[in-house]
Amino acid sequence: MDSLSNEHEEDFRLVALAQKGDMRAYDGLVIRHRGKIFAMIRNMIKNDADAWDLSQDVFIKAWQALPRFEARARFSTWLFRIAHNVVYDWVRKRKIESAGELNDEIFDRDRIDASARTAPAIIDSPDDALSHTELRIKIETALAKLSPEHREAVILKDVQGLSYKEIAEVMDSTLGTVMSRLFYARQKLQTLLKDEYDSR
Numbered sequence: 702m703d704s705l706s707n708e709h710e711e712d713f714r715l716v717a718l719a720q721k722g723d724m725r726a727y728d729g730l731v732i733r734h735r736g737k738i739f740a741m742i743r744n745m746i747k748n749d750a751d752a753w754d755l756s757q758d759v760f761i762k763a764w765q766a767l768p769r770f771e772a773r774a775r776f777s778t779w780l781f782r783i784a785h786n787v788v789y790d791w792v793r794k795r796k797i798e799s800a801g802e803l804n805d806e807i808f809d810r811d812r813i814d815a816s817a818r819t820a821p822a823i824i825d826s827p828d829d830a831l832s833h834t835e836l837r838i839k840i841e842t843a844l845a846k847l848s849p850e851h852r853e854a855v856i857l858k859d860v861q862g863l864s865y866k867e868i869a870e871v872m873d874s875t876l877g878t879v880m881s882r883l884f885y886a887r888q889k890l891q892t893l894l895k896d897e898y899d900s901r
Contacts, residue, residue, distance in 0.1 A: 709775055709776070711733075712730065712733070712775070712776040712777070713772055713776070715727070715729050715730050715733075716730065716767070716770060716772070716776055719764075719767055720767055720768060720770070727764060727767070730776065731760050734776070734777060734780055735756060735760070737777065737780075737781075737861060738756050738759050738760075738780055738781070738784050739752055739753065739756045740860065740861075741781060741784055741853075741856055741857070741860070741861060742755050742756055742759075742784055742787075742788055744841075744844065744852070744856045744860060745788050745849065745852060745853055745856065746788065746791075746792075747841070747845060751791075755784075755787050755788060755791055756784075758787050759780065759783050759784045759787050762783050762786075762787065763779075763780055763783050766783070774867075774870060775867070778863065778867045778870055778871060781857065781861070781863065781867075781871040782870060782871045782873075785853065785871050785872060785873075788849075788853075789849070792849065839894060840890075840894070842893075843889075843890050843893035843894050844856075844890070846889075846893055847886055847889060847890070850872070850882055851882050851885060851886035851889070852886070853872060854868060854872065854879060854882040854883050854886055855883065855886045855887070855890070857871060857872075858883055865879050865880060865883075
């Protein structure tokens with residue numbers, strides 16, 4: 702049995718205990734998934750403090766909805782769906798959406814050093830190149846120029862490693878919509894990164 706299916710089995714074991722009111726089991730789920738949820742939200746809104754607050758909201762909402770969770774989907778996919786809704790509610794409440802793009806004012810405001818002891822843990826990206834600071838900044842800048850939907854699709858696929866089907870569940874979209882968003886987003890990212898490289 703591979704480690705991924707072991708991971709899902711452990712999630713379901715902890716979920717079953719948490720659904721019976723075992724808070725320690727739920728704490729275990731939070732510890733297992735908080736890095737991924739924080740990383741997804743931070744990549745979407747580019748503000749560590751707000752991303753940390755929204756991550757807490759996700760786990761509060763997940764606890765409240767846990768009795769309704771069924772093991773048909775992976776627990777992590779279900780959490781990403783809640784995170785998606787929390788972020789979009791937050792965006793709507795602040796009326797920072799303008800022509801489908803997130804307002805730049807919330808990007809890179811009050812950046813917290815990820816190595817600081819008080820900063821929440823961030824799961825490393827599967828792409829080793831992202832650890833290179835200069836490249837990471839260029840990619841983050843290019844991502845910030847995408848619409849929230851395109852940015853989220855890229856983050857869920859290329860950073861979090863979700864399948865197209867899981868992304869469709871998280872974003873409440875069809876598979877075709879997810880595929881076209883990813884295609885468009887990757888094309889735009891390539892162009893933005895190429896322009897950045899050519900302008901040097």
